[in-house]
Amino acid sequence: MNGGGARRWGWGSGRAESLRADAQAAKDAAAAAFYDLDTAQRGLRISIETITAVENSPAARKAVQDFEALGSRIDQVSHEYITAVDAHDLDRDDLDSGAASGARAELNRVTDQLKRTKSELERFEHGLGRLLEQAETQLAQLAPAVERGRQGLLEASNALDTARASGLTADDLAARLATLSPELTKLNEGAGQHGVRDTLQRAAHVAREAEAIRGAAARLPETAAETDKRLSSLRTRAQALDTRSGKVEPVLSELRRRFSAACWEDLQQVPDEAVRAVRQAEQKLQEAQRARDEQRWPDATALLSTVRALLNTTDEAIKAAGDRLQRLNEVSFDEKPEVERARFAIRDAQRLAMAGRSTPDPRHANPLDQSVERVDRAVAGLTGRHPDYWHFLMELDSVRETVQEVVDMIRRERGGGS
Template identity: 70%
Template sequence: MTARQPQPRDEAGTRAVRDVLGLVLLPAPLLAAALTASFAGGGTRRWFGGGRSESLRAEAQAAKDAAAAAFYALDTAQRDLRISIETITAVDSSPGARRAVEEFAALGERIDAASHAYITAVDSYDLDRDDLESSVATRARTELDTARGELEQVKKQLDRFERDLGPLLESAETQLARLAPAVERARQALLSASTALDAVRGSGLRADDLAARLASLGPELTRLNEGAGRHGVPATLQRADGVLRDAEAVRAEAERLPERAAEIDKRLVSLRTRAQALANRARQVEPVLSELRRRFSAACWQDLQPVPEQAARGVRQAEEKLREAAAAREEQRWPDATALLSTVRALLNSADEAVSAAGERLRRLDAVAKDPQQETERARFAIRDAQRLAMAGRHTPDPRHARPLDEAVARLERAVAGLEGRHPDYWHFLQETEAVRGVVAGVVEQIRGERGGAGH
């Protein structure tokens, strides 16, 4: 972890942190009168005697000035560091931040002790007295030097603490830097959503659900306006991000609402037309079934017997849901209209598949009845191709591949044999040849997968 170098803080920077956090700094434990007296030098001094006594007085005074400078430096550093601690605690509640607060409090006790020793030393000696004795001057210098040394030692500890505090402070200041822009973006997003909603309503669309969603963000805006000083920086940042996201969603949906309404209108017309066409097609299923019954065995068409009723019922249900969707559109219940149209589409798809299945069945049975050999050769070609792949680079096939291919050959032969007789089951034959091709395709995929893996 790189130590953060202490940076000087000007008065404007201090005010900025106070303004963001809404915090009030506590006064440092110092005595202004003692500090003022230390630098004032006691006013006009009358010097009597000379020689050794005056030299000792001067040394004592120099020690007093040096101690005062150390006291001032420590006090300034403590004040600046208190701002850093308050910045961190406003943003960070982690164990590391709590430890930093505890360490700063312990340092404060040492600072108080050193400051008290310094002030006591200053108050104990009047270096401006005309009758200052040499022994007193010497004792004053010694005690002031000791006080200065202690102040400087505590200042070094404070400096080390500030360097170690760097990463926490940098993270906190980064979050503070995000705070004001994040809150402003949230406010602007709410304003944009409100403007978009007004425009939509002006076009004659109610958008009641969007208005309710926008209104629900009002309390969140109130909390944002109350500030991070009341709710904390992390919570305020999270709230600002949430308001921004929700407000932008409302704005986007409001701007798209006219397009959505037009799209629903278009789907209503399209699905109504499709339902009418499907109703006409459903009436053609019965003639197809009659043709199947006349030309093919019962096994080829029995499963299609319910299709006419299924198709008609599907169309009726779709038309009923269409009427409900149209009513929802008229009442501007957009989610309901969209959901109902999806239901209509599903019903029509199901009916369409049933109607198409009858016609497709007749087409496929016609084709295989005319030339069953073509379907047989398709399956045999697939088997031979898979057998060649299974033998590629081998003297004997892998049993895992050979066994299903042999079973596919036997299954195909049984299907071909089933066509013999007066009323062959062509539909069973088609299902079996399709199943054979599926099994063969699975073996081919397995072989290629194994060889591809071995190549890697």
């Protein structure tokens, strides 16, 4: 009986050990599934943190909410796993086959739940692909962008030092550089405090502004030299115009003596206006010199531009008086060359208007016919002891302009052909 009992105990013990082993395998599988889920959750949390560090869009906020909901699900199945493991001591000596079978079943169920939850987590992570890619791209740009900003500030500072070493104060550029100091502080504080997107934008702004300052500082010696050159050139030009303005009165005197008032009365103010303009230019030159000495380069540039405009206007007025006398001298000696120039232009335009046509287009013919009449009237108007030669010249100039407009019209209509 004892022998039979011994045999039954041995059979039962072998089966119990097999069930214990199966339960232990189920426990190991559950532990592996739990570890896999925990590892995946940690990885996903890093991805979510990466996204939230960069993004604050509705999509990013929804991802956070969904992750939190998924986290609750993970907490639930993790709790069930821990409870199942704690509920079954597979190492105790009196573990019977029923307890081992029950433990294996429960642990298998928990394992399935852990795996299903991990699959849900993986699907969720796959859906974050685009958001995560964008966030990682920006994060990858962060360190180089911040470094470019810092390097740009260093180069701008070095350029300012070089400019100052050459005797240029560069106070305005130094002030601009000083305004970037708070931005540098924020860059040094990092994206953790100020956000990735704001830090990227700040770094880009600092880099751009620093480069502008560096470039301006590097150009300062050239700017100073160019300003000095323009000051010298404009002073010389102002002196020359001052001398030339004194020659306008003799020109006007000859015009008054030889031609009718209509030929010169619009030039009467040229001498006084020329003198005033030259004096004004000289005053502006003094102001420009002060601006240059104080290294107010934009002010100096603006003043020199004003001087140049004044001298250009004066130059044109003085030249106009001399040109007027020359043209009047030529036409009073012989008006025929001017008349022939106008009539040649008309005939040339008429040939163009008739090219390939049996009758001219009225839009072309009418202004040309009128031009012929205008030339005839201008010639007929040269009467008296002092003809109005200036009106004559202006009328023929106007005729040639009208004729040229007709020629341009014809060529446009013919696609540029002649």
